[in-house]
Amino acid sequence: MPFDQVPSSWYLILSAALFTLGVVGFLIKRTLITVFMSIELMLNAVNLSFVTFAHEWHAVKGQIFVFFVMMVAAAEAAVGLAIIIAIFRARATLNVDQIDLMKL
């Protein structure tokens, strides 16, 4: 099947599935790295729906948004990974339930 003939709804369904996977991963995983990856997954699911809509409506705005999201995600990944390494050095664990020093 040629690329153009795949209906937009398929992409959207894929995007929704990916997003849901991200949410579920975010909720049930204990490891900080996996939680972080789930967030990335959600961001990319949203990117996919942006591209789909941009394609559907022939509007370039959606693609520009995708670039923004990718840029921010890259910056966030750099900072987030640095924090994760710092936490691991300090606490010798990445279990989110144990990283709770800020709680009352």
Next chain:
Amino acid sequence: MNIPLYLWLIPVLPFAGFLINGLLGSRLPKALVSTVALAFPLASFAVVLRAASLAWPGSSSIALPYVENFAGSWINAGPLHIDFTFALDQLTLVMLLVITGVGFLIHIYSVGYMAHEEGYWRYFAYLNLFLFFMTVLVLAENYLLMFVGWEGVGLASYLLIGFYFDKKSAADAGRKAFVVNRIGDVGFLLGMFLLLSNFGSLSFGKVGGILALHPTEQGGILTAIALCLVLGACGKSAQIPLYVWLPDAMEGPTPVSALIHAATMVTAGVYMIARTHGIFDRSPFALAVVAIIGAATALFAATIGLVQTDIKRVLAYSTISQLGYMFLGCGVAAYSAAVFHLMTHAFFKALLFLAAGSVIHGLGGEQNLLRMGGLRKKLPVTFWTMTAGVFAIAGFFPFAGFFSKDAILYDAFEHGTIGKALYFVGLVTALLTSFYMFRLWYLAFFGESRAEAHAGADQGSSHSTLHTSHSEPHESPWSMLTPLVILALLSIAGGWIGIERFGNFLAPAVGPVIDPVLEPGGKSLEIALGGVAVAVALLGWFIAHLFYGSKNKRAENLAASLPAVHNALVKKYGIDELYHAAIVQPLTLGARYFLGWIGEGVIIRGSAWLLAGIATLLGEFLRRWQSGNLRSYSAWLAAGAAALLIFAAYLTWMVR
């Protein structure tokens, strides 16, 4: 042609004095405080004098009533329009001359009397504030603005009665005066509401105009309005049943008693009845009520005055009694006679109070007549001025009191059958008045000094602790004696204008005077009644002379032979106790127990507890959500997003 009179200056000037002394007085030197306190009332008096000279009959450069709107509109609500308007007519002019003139004299006197007191500046600030409100009261062109002044003088009175606020009896007296006056004010307010709903206006001029359009309207709602206003007047003018606050008001400094509780404020009730005479004239029943209240109060207060031993309380009961005379005059529709008596009474009663103050000052705070005596030589100026006051109030010819009292008695005599009874009560009161005034005169100024005989029991006033060290009575400074002399001259000559001329001057404002010259046989009747009045006054003097003129036991023997009567008089008929038991006590008990348990306990505390319980339960439930677990928060977030999605889907596919 109308030259501007700048009526607004008359109240505003004392108000400026109040602001300066009230705000800065504690930091200013004493001399400056007294300068400010004297200058502004004097300026106000000057404005009044200018207005009087322009409005004097004959000069005709001002047409009275002169109306001045000084600050535009006050209340504009639907059909209700009330403006900031002052009006000057003959009645207001007389009141203003008395208020600012006597008021200024009392200010001068106070400089000497209060010289050694704490809170000198506070005293003068209050006194100026009083002048402000009192002039507003008499200048007002509508009931509401008059009510502003009415309440304001109540406030000033409260502040000055409680001037020695660290003394419990003074603070209590101030509160009593305030509360009792509020009872009267309810009547005034109800009267205003009735006026508003029946006349649609509170302006004196408009109400008068509407009354003139319905010349046959009588009784009914007009009686209701008049009776409500009478209740207000009874409160302010200390008439039965609301007179109880005035004797206690003597806790204030003596010049205050002279200015507020004798010469000006307490006459506001008489002024109000004279001002609204248009309504009273249409209601014979209300007039009869006023006359009976007045006559009863005059007699009742005079009997209590017979046995009082505190010099100021004798004068206080005498004031109540004389106010009763004025009410009696109003009640027989002799408004100009009542206002005439108001004016002469302002002169001689202010004089009597100030002379009493001079005695108290000279004796270092002693107020008990039984501890005075023999002051004639030591306080000569005080003695002679007081003598003028005593003769004036007793009604001797040709002192001021004779003319005004005579006018009221004559008008009462001419007032049908009820009038004869009223006349008789008035005559008995005159006898009692003459007796207790000469009793005071003899006890204070004649015989031997009894200062040591009764020393010990302490019943003094709060006046001037610095003075108690002097044992020798001394004459007061010139600042106190000058007003005494001026007022003594006024007490002698104040009545010479005569009721005919005075009445004709007032006639446009309060209706025509009952002129003896025009009645058949009126002139000779007037002379005969005047003779009877003087004879009665002489009789009172004679009895007082028998009892107190020389050292004897007649008074004690009489008191011992009539113990029940004497006790009742000394206890003031127990009215204070009766009010306490019948009104104050049930109210406090009701407040403590009924309101305390049902109101405070069940309603207020119960509702508070109920709200607190609901909040606690809700908090118990909601706090489980705020676990601090980030993942549960995000799960709720996801659940919320999912719920929104489901709702959107529902809207998209199901509602279509």
